[in-house]
Amino acid sequence: MSSQRNHDGLVLVGTRTPYEVRKFPTISPEGDEIMVNVKWTASTPLDLHQADGGLLVEHPMRTGSTGAGIVVECGPGVKHFKVGQRVFGYAHQKPAWKTHQEYSTAPEWVWGQIPERFSMEQAVTLPENLVTAFNTISTDLKLPTPWPKPEGYVPPRANEHILIWGAASSVGQLTIQVLRYYGYKHIVATASSKHHAHIKEIGASEVYDYKSPTVVGDLLKSAQGRETPAFPLIVDCIGSQQGTLAAISKVAQSGSTVAVMLPVIVKHASDESAPEYSLDASTAVEWAPGVNVAGVRTHFYWRNDLFREKLQTEIMPTLLEQGIVKPNRYRxxxxxxxxxxxxxxxxxxxxxxxxxxxxxxxxxx
Ligand SMILES: NC(=O)c1ccc[n+]([C@@H]2O[C@H](COP(=O)([O-])OP(=O)(O)OC[C@H]3O[C@@H](n4cnc5c(N)ncnc54)[C@H](OP(=O)(O)O)[C@@H]3O)[C@@H](O)[C@H]2O)c1
Structure with missing residues (x-):
């Protein structure tokens, strides 16, 4: 009789086709791996880009990148975890790591322990986009993220104005909180007006309504009297060709760096037609000469040694425990x-x- 264990997991079998549930082998952890019984996941726009747009998908594909659950087995080389602990993480790179399945087996560095006073529901709102925030700030804006942060740390470019476009998104909210933590004080944001109070509460100094027809003029007017570029660092937390980039390209000036969440959404999905994407933000709209455009690819954050070793095992739980980042609101x-x-x-x-x-x-x- 076979002793092989199996569990249920979701797969995508086609574009604009419902998920299917399949049985997968439950893999015992080896080396530095842990096995997590995944209790919760958080949907991400990438789930939609994959299901409706087939973005970077080879069918059949196991899905799910964010999870929270309980450690059920540890490999012999595991240093940070014990069986029974509650963990949260961004575990996406291999089929066995994915989080839309009952058991995920992945290296311990994609998980962190959930601080006692937070529920798994709160914790699962964070991992993917906290990793995205750190990766964007470090890789694309080229600002340092020292850890531990030295006492009295004053960051480079501390007095420059940073524009966070689409700040109500979870990428936006976490990027603002991490920038504030590192000492950036001039964070200007755009969001729907119903979110303005919250976005200020988490660290933006000014917030504008991106739906206003005068938003570009209002932002440039707010910068009158400052040196150019008005906004040397800009993060597009959405990456929509018409929805965000068209306006941002009018705010960015020579010398601005614009970090754009990929994919660029060229055409949004509708009931009748599939969405269209591009992975090149530099050609998605016409940029002023001298604007530096970077397409964010969080998928590769692990190439940064600090992020692989500590971002999820140590930095993420510490920032949550200390109230430096707050869980996203959730439904x-x-x-x-x-x-x-x-x-x-x-x-x-x-x-x-x-x-x-x-x-x-x-x-x-
Ligand atoms: N490439 C990467 O590494 C990477 C990593 C993470 C995420 N992403 C991408 O980044 C995007 C955001 O992800 P997320 O998880 O943060 O999404 P999310 O939390 O689901 O974003 C929802 C928010 O987006 C805002 N929004 C929608 N359209 C907007 C527009 N035209 N202008 C300004 N704000 C707009 C809405 O703001 P209001 O409520 O104010 O209207 C809404 O609150 C997604 O497209 C995702 O695929 C890319």
């Missing part, structure tokens, strides 16, 4: 089965999440 999608919850969550993302994460249970119990 729970409930239903009887993994498949039903996953489909319902994807529909919630299609309708659009505003200022909140859509979270749902993976394992039934």
């Amino acid at each position: 729970i999608v409930e239903d009887k089965t993994l498949l039903e919850r996953a489909e319902k969550a994807l529909n919630a993302m299609r309708e659009g999440a505003s200022g909140e994460k859509v979270i749902w249970r993976v394992s039934n119990e």
